[in-house]
Amino acid sequence: MISKEEVEHKVDSLLEELTLEEKFKLMVGYFRFQTNTIKRLGIKTFKVTDGPLGISQHSSFLRKNTRFPGGINLAASWNRELAYECGEAIAKEARAINRLCVLGPGINIGRTPFNGRTFEYYSEDPYLTKEIAIPFVKGLQDQRIAACPKHYVANNQETNRHTISSEIDERTLHEIYLRAFKEIVEEADPWTIMTAYNQVNSEYVHGSAKLLKSTLFEKWGFSGFVMTDWWATKPRDLEKGEPPQPSTEEAIKAGLTLEMPVPFLYGAETLIEKFSDGKFSVKDIDSLIRRLLRVYVRVGMFEDKKDLPKGERNTKKHQDLARKMSEEGIVLLKNEKELLPIDITKINKIAVLGPNLNAKFYKFLKGGAAAVTPPYEITPLQGLKEKCKGKVELITNPSESDIVLLFMGLNHDSPIKLLNDKFTEHKEEHGNESEKMDRIQMGLSQSQVQLINDTVKINPKTVVILINANPIDMEEWLENIPALLEAWYPGMEGGRAIANVLFGDVNPSGKLPWTFPKKISDSPAHKSTKTFPGENLKVHYEEGIYVGYRYFEKENIEPLFPFGFGLSYTTFDLKEVSSDKNTLKSLDDFLELTVKVSNAGKRSGSEVIQVYVEHVKPSVDRPIKELIGFQKVALEIGDTKKVQIHVKAQDLAFYDVKSKNWKVDKGKIILHIGNSSKDVHLKMEISFK
Numbered sequence: 001m002i003s004k005e006e007v008e009h010k011v012d013s014l015l016e017e018l019t020l021e022e023k024f025k026l027m028v029g030y031f032r033f034q035t036n037t038i039k040r041l042g043i044k045t046f047k048v049t050d051g052p053l054g055i056s057q058h059s060s061f062l063r064k065n066t067r068f069p070g071g072i073n074l075a076a077s078w079n080r081e082l083a084y085e086c087g088e089a090i091a092k093e094a095r096a097i098n099r100l101c102v103l104g105p106g107i108n109i110g111r112t113p114f115n116g117r118t119f120e121y122y123s124e125d126p127y128l129t130k131e132i133a134i135p136f137v138k139g140l141q142d143q144r145i146a147a148c149p150k151h152y153v154a155n156n157q158e159t160n161r162h163t164i165s166s167e168i169d170e171r172t173l174h175e176i177y178l179r180a181f182k183e184i185v186e187e188a189d190p191w192t193i194m195t196a197y198n199q200v201n202s203e204y205v206h207g208s209a210k211l212l213k214s215t216l217f218e219k220w221g222f223s224g225f226v227m228t229d230w231w232a233t234k235p236r237d238l239e240k241g242e243p244p245q246p247s248t249e250e251a252i253k254a255g256l257t258l259e260m261p262v263p264f265l266y267g268a269e270t271l272i273e274k275f276s277d278g279k280f281s282v283k284d285i286d287s288l289i290r291r292l293l294r295v296y297v298r299v300g301m302f303e304d305k306k307d308l309p310k311g312e313r314n315t316k317k318h319q320d321l322a323r324k325m326s327e328e329g330i331v332l333l334k335n336e337k338e339l340l341p342i343d344i345t346k347i348n349k350i351a352v353l354g355p356n357l358n359a360k361f362y363k364f365l366k367g368g369a370a371a372v373t374p375p376y377e378i379t380p381l382q383g384l385k386e387k388c389k390g391k392v393e394l395i396t397n398p399s400e401s402d403i404v405l406l407f408m409g410l411n412h413d414s415p416i417k418l419l420n421d422k423f424t425e426h427k428e429e430h431g432n433e434s435e436k437m438d439r440i441q442m443g444l445s446q447s448q449v450q451l452i453n454d455t456v457k458i459n460p461k462t463v464v465i466l467i468n469a470n471p472i473d474m475e476e477w478l479e480n481i482p483a484l485l486e487a488w489y490p491g492m493e494g495g496r497a498i499a500n501v502l503f504g505d506v507n508p509s510g511k512l513p514w515t516f517p518k519k520i521s522d523s524p525a526h527k528s529t530k531t532f533p534g535e536n537l538k539v540h541y542e543e544g545i546y547v548g549y550r551y552f553e554k555e556n557i558e559p560l561f562p563f564g565f566g567l568s569y570t571t572f573d574l575k576e577v578s579s580d581k582n583t584l585k586s587l588d589d590f591l592e593l594t595v596k597v598s599n600a601g602k603r604s605g606s607e608v609i610q611v612y613v614e615h616v617k618p619s620v621d622r623p624i625k626e627l628i629g630f631q632k633v634a635l636e637i638g639d640t641k642k643v644q645i646h647v648k649a650q651d652l653a654f655y656d657v658k659s660k661n662w663k664v665d666k667g668k669i670i671l672h673i674g675n676s677s678k679d680v681h682l683k684m685e686i687s688f689k
């Protein structure tokens with residue numbers, strides 16, 4: 001990797017050479033996913049690509065590329081190493097086609113089960129989000145491909161996404177919505193960041209000096225450059241009451257370097273005119289361009305290709321990784337009388353049904369910008385056919401089968417509709433999870449509910465496999481069925497991954513990165529139209545820091561499935577916990593917990609040991625519990641291991657609005673150790689002095 005000094009040296013020399021007009025040229029996009037060139041200085045086009053689930057077809061000149069599972073699958077794996085490997089693999093696919101920046105990870109917080117883009121994002125919890133995003137960013141950038149965490153910030157719904165203002169109090173903004181961005185900047189140094197479409201507290205982020213200059217640059221030390229989301233700067237219809245865009249000089253002074261993909265604020269003429277009027281200085285422009293050039297040097301734009309990390313695409317290695325990610329993210333939610341795994345030697349016929357049995361999800365632009373079209377896609381039916389070939393017959397009549405597999409859930413919407421907001425509408429029948437639109441109900445379609453209930457009456461050994469991202473209301477059918485798997489959007493190898501889990505070749509180890517509420521009115525964001533989807537283009541985050549499990553625990557509302565929950569085909573005993581120290585002394589301090597865990601069942605498997613913090617006498621209102629550590633561990637039958645969990649004092653902190661800083665109260669702290677937010681097996685007392 002090129003040294004910091006070398007980077008800054010090259011940037012200095014380029015800055016000296018560039019004319020002001022050339023600098024202006026570098027501030028706007030060219031042809032959707034590229035930037036302008038300055039040939040005389042060797043400044044080539046900087047090609048970017050969506051992101052974040054692989055290299056999308058629409059931004060790679062219609063190429064087919066490895067489709068990895070959704071962001072939510074990755075978060076459900078609770079596996080940092082996999083996140084790194086995924087970032088690394090996507091970077092290699094990008095490099096293979098000369099893309100220098102991947103528009104991901106998507107790290108907006110899961111506030112509502114209606115958000116159309118939940119499948120791209122990670123979790124309702126900022127700690128889990130950053131713990132997965134940090135290795136993902138490192139995986140990308142170790143290959144010298146720029147990451148682009150998005151959408152900064154509070155882009156938590158698609159309804160009115162261009163004009164809505166997320167109204168959030170200061171503490172909540174920092175503690176819940178900005179936190180993952182902050183930690184990623186501080187730990188992984190992402191080279192670019194994409195601003196959100198929406199406003200935050202009535203200010204567009206691309207024009208917000210508060211969110212860019214003061215917070216991102218000055219407080220957190222972000223060294224890369226900021227780009228807009230696509231067409232975010234489009235003029236607004238003021239007569240319709242849409243909030244006006246910031247001025248060109250406001251965006252410049254706020255810290256926006258690159259307007260994508262076409263100029264509204266940064267058109268050459270506008271820039272020249274405003275510059276002549278003294279609205280901004282050369283120094284202002286240089287500080288933006290310095291950031292851009294720094295990234296151009298880091299990705300190797302001025303080096304010989306042979307000296308840069310090599311790219312590769314659609315390799316078996318990447319496809320195997322896609323399957324492994326899918327397997328590790330699948331969550332076993334219910335398994336009465338150990339109906340699963342299916343013993344292939346003991347049955348003759350399996351009935352397979354449901355709208356997602358043979359559905360293909362990964363078509364051009366389906367779901368929106370995150371769409372990746374793979375060279376092939378293994379549907380659940382194909383996966384089952386491979387597994388059962390010559391051993392078990394797959395049929396469609398539940399009454400004649402030993403067991404029934406029902407593939408239910410949601411889907412992404414059609415591409416044509418997505419091209420224009422006017423055409424976006426909801427397909428009630430098959431549900432919908434797509435960019436540009438939010439869901440309108442939490443349940444499955446009535447026909448799916450009926451299919452589940454009718455089938456289980458005919459054959460009680462009915463397993464439901466869900467393909468979807470957002471939590472689903474299961475009130476009408478969950479009690480009736482004995483087994484349930486959450487497979488999320490499992491990527492191009494999904495059918496094989498699901499079959500491997502159903503037949504026990506893989507023991508499920510995924511854990512929910514979201515709380516599943518029983519009904520939508522239990523969700524903290526759904527108290528009124530003011531809190532979701534907003535009124536008069538403002539959505540009020542009245543629940544404050546009480547998002548997800550923080551809210552359910554505070555209000556003592558029983559969720560359908562708690563955050564962090566997931567069963568296994570084996571059982572684990574969490575036996576004892578110890579720590580290398582009992583007192584933390586500063587925000588930079590940390591401790592190592594050791595948890596003794598045994599596999600007490602009859603199969604090898606992996607468990608996620610989770611650590612939650614409880615502050616005994618906090619000076620401000622704090623959640624009952626918050627996730628502050630986890631580690632996934634693999635254990636053979638009868639194995640016992642000592643699992644190390646790194647706990648940082650910084651993760652115990654709250655955002656203090658008075659000092660505008662992070663703070664931990666002095667005093668007693670209890671650590672809860674378990675395998676979900678609900679199932680605490682061990683406790684340990686420490687203190688902060």
Ligand code: BGC
Pocket residue numbers: 050051103150229230369
């Ligand atoms: C999405 C971004 C995406 C961009 C470029 C926008 O509509 O919000 O996530 O990266 O398009 O395709």
